[in-house]
Amino acid sequence: MDIKVFGEFKKKVKENVGKVIVGKExxxxxxxxxxxxxxxxxxxxxxxxxxxxxxxxxxxxxxxxxxxxxxxxxxxxxxxxxxxxxxxxxxxxxxxxxxxxxxxxxxxxxxxxxxxxxxxxxxxxxxxxxxxxxxxxxxxxxxxxxxxxxxxxxxxxxxxxxxxxxxxxxxxxxxxxxxNEEKSMMERFMESDPLDTLKSVITLEEIKYVQNNYCKVHISDEIKDYILNIVVATRNNTDIELGCSPRVTLGLMKGCQAYAAISGRDYVIPEDVKALAVSVMAHRIVLKSEINVEKDKANNVINLILSTVKTPIETI
Missing domain, CATH: 3.40.50.300 (P-loop containing nucleotide triphosphate hydrolases)
Structure with a gap:
């Protein structure tokens, strides 16, 4: 697996999409x-x-x-x-x-x-x-x-x-x-819509390569345990009626592998898990009805779990 392909894939996508979408990297x-x-x-x-x-x-x-x-x-x-x-x-x-x-x-x-x-x-x-x-x-x-x-x-x-x-x-x-982003947007869209002139920069072969090889990124037993401990914590949390399923465990693991790859690494670190956990998990838990009215409560619950689950530390 050539990890540089993932970095180039991310760079080309972000540069091209960035011609239309300001910020939100x-x-x-x-x-x-x-x-x-x-x-x-x-x-x-x-x-x-x-x-x-x-x-x-x-x-x-x-x-x-x-x-x-x-x-x-x-x-x-x-x-x-x-x-x-x-x-x-x-x-x-x-x-x-x-x-x-x-x-x-x-x-x-x-x-x-x-x-x-x-x-x-x-x-x-x-x-x-x-x-x-x-x-x-x-x-x-x-x-x-x-x-x-x-x-x-x-x-x-x-x-x-x-x-x-x-x-x-x-x-x-x-x-x-x-x-500043909104001002840049005003200038960019003042005369024309950049979406009209956007060209393809990714080939089907590149798509197949990244989709078929991201799973080769190494994920240690310590990181697997970290992911599993976070998922299990959602099933034992007093604010949560229904915790995350094994599908979430597998999805978060695969997402971390892909995130590590586009970050230029062939191994997963705890920061990859923390970067994706809220987006992958928050919408898949069911909160207890009395607290479900609070805005972004699900996100806050996942963030609280991340702060309480022990982060694995590399042993030198």
């Missing part, structure tokens, strides 16, 4: 990690913070096919997966692809759709396939879902069930830009 790193590990990302933030532009710029950077789905209450599962229709000219049924049969899919305002439609995403996100009228269709590789939801609106929305939240590898909040 930490979030872009996390999205790169999710992409490498074939995970999916849920972006939760108020409107107008660049969630859609981030998804579009990432698809152009990777040279992948891209579809945006605007989720609404009247959206049907067949609107996502596609349908078989009867072609009168050829006198046979033909399959018309839905937007899910793309490499990068933006599910915009996912919590506006009904649970029935939301569930249509489950099979494709987990199994990398869709089933239409009994026929199973494999999705193209890579396959990456970026879903967005607005956290401040409640009327006309259908909160994602825990089973579907668990399918998202990470939940990220973009946040407002600072003063």
């Amino acid at each position: 930490e979030n872009i790193d996390k999205i790169i990690v999710a992409f490498i590990t074939s995970g999916h990302v849920l972006l939760e933030d108020v409107p107008g913070l660049g969630k859609t532009k981030l998804a579009r710029s990432l698809s152009k950077t990777m040279g992948c096919t891209f579809k945006r789905i605007q989720f609404t209450p009247d959206l049907l599962p067949s609107d996502l997966t596609g349908i078989y229709f009867y072609n009168q000219k050829d006198q046979e049924f033909e399959f018309r692809k839905g937007p899910l049969l793309s490499q990068i899919v933006l599910a915009d305002e996912i919590n506006r759709a009904t649970p029935r439609t939301q569930s249509a995403l489950l099979e494709c996100m987990e199994e990398r396939q869709v089933t239409v009228e009994g026929n199973t269709i494999k999705l193209d590789e890579p396959f990456f879902v970026i879903a967005t939801q607005n956290p401040i609106e409640q009327f006309g929305t259908f909160p994602l069930p825990e089973a579907q939240l668990d399918r998202f590898f990470m939940k990220i909040s973009m946040g407002y830009p600072n003063y």
Whole structure:
């Protein structure tokens, strides 16, 4: 495994996406990690913070096919997966692809759709396939879902069930830009939209290489124990009704391997775990009802667990 390939991959993606998205480098790193590990990302933030532009710029950077789905209450599962229709000219049924049969899919305002439609995403996100009228269709590789939801609106929305939240590898909040970033944004978008001229800088061979080799990054027994102790702590915490599942354990381990690789290391350190833990774990725990009303409470609970679980120290 050539660790330099991962560094170049990260550099090219961030430089290209950075032509459109100002700042947010930490979030872009996390999205790169999710992409490498074939995970999916849920972006939760108020409107107008660049969630859609981030998804579009990432698809152009990777040279992948891209579809945006605007989720609404009247959206049907067949609107996502596609349908078989009867072609009168050829006198046979033909399959018309839905937007899910793309490499990068933006599910915009996912919590506006009904649970029935939301569930249509489950099979494709987990199994990398869709089933239409009994026929199973494999999705193209890579396959990456970026879903967005607005956290401040409640009327006309259908909160994602825990089973579907668990399918998202990470939940990220973009946040407002600072003063200098927003001023730079004004200058950059004054005459034209840089997204219109964005070119692909990543080849399919590079994508396959990073996705097939990140798992070769070394992770010691001490780091494995550290990850497991954090996950187990969520199951014994008095503020948590339902702790993290083994799927989270495996996801955090793989995410740390990818994060270490794009950081130029072929081994995982505790700081990799701390960098990803909140984004990977917070949306996958269920808090007790009496404390669930507090804003960012899940994030605070995970941060508290990180501060109490003993960090392994390298022995020289």
